[in-house]
Amino acid sequence: MVTCETPAAAAISESPPPARWVVRVAHVAALTAVPSGIWRITMGLGIPVGFDTTGLDIPGWFTVMCIAMSLGVEGLTLLTLGLVKPWGEVVPHWIPLIGGKRVAPLAAVIPASLGAALLMLLTIPNARGFGGAQGAPTGPALVVMDACYAPLLLWGPLLGVVTISYYRRRLN
Numbered sequence: 020m021v022t023c024e025t026p027a028a029a030a031i032s033e034s035p036p037p038a039r040w041v042v043r044v045a046h047v048a049a050l051t052a053v054p055s056g057i058w059r060i061t062m063g064l065g066i067p068v069g070f071d072t073t074g075l076d077i078p079g080w081f082t083v084m085c086i087a088m089s090l091g092v093e094g095l096t097l098l099t100l101g102l103v104k105p106w107g108e109v110v111p112h113w114i115p116l117i118g119g120k121r122v123a124p125l126a127a128v129i130p131a132s133l134g135a136a137l138l139m140l141l142t143i144p145n146a147r148g149f150g151g152a153q154g155a156p157t158g159p160a161l162v163v164m165d166a167c168y169a170p171l172l173l174w175g176p177l178l179g180v181v182t183i184s185y186y187r188r189r190l191n
Contacts, residue, residue, distance in 0.1 A: 037103040041184040048177035051170040056089035058167035069160020102185040124189035131182040138175030
């Protein structure tokens with residue numbers, strides 16, 4: 020029997036597919052930054068969210084920074100999906116020079132592990148919220164802001180779970 024599989028495509032079939040629950044965890048991780056991104060963009064557009072924006076360039080560079088930061092963070096969360104999708108095992112063909120080549124498992128596991136650890140170091144100490152910070156909202160606006168940022172507490176642990184699953188699938 021002759022197959023038309025490329026060596027890279029064959030590499031995908033060597034690894035078992037991720038468990039359904041791991042795929043769901045990866046999708047949840049990818050969504051953890053959406054509420055804070057919406058809140059940040061809302062603030063950047065000058066819509067009152069309770070944060071003191073006096074002296075900030077709205078609309079202007081502050082608006083651009085809020086939008087860029089939100090899109091950048093969401094882009095990073097979407098990389099979690101690479102640990103459960105085929106493009107996390109074989110580089111997509113449209114990428115110059117390396118397209119179609121197998122992704123070395125540690126090339127994904129090491130950055131993902133470091134990212135999970137860094138996220139937990141950055142988010143868990145701030146789990147008490149932002150109350151009392153200079154210019155921070157108070158009352159109901161603070162509750163809304165904290166609720167928007169709370170899902171970020173899950174990103175690091177969820178990324179860690181998906182990374183361990185990827186490691187086990189690809190290296191065992």
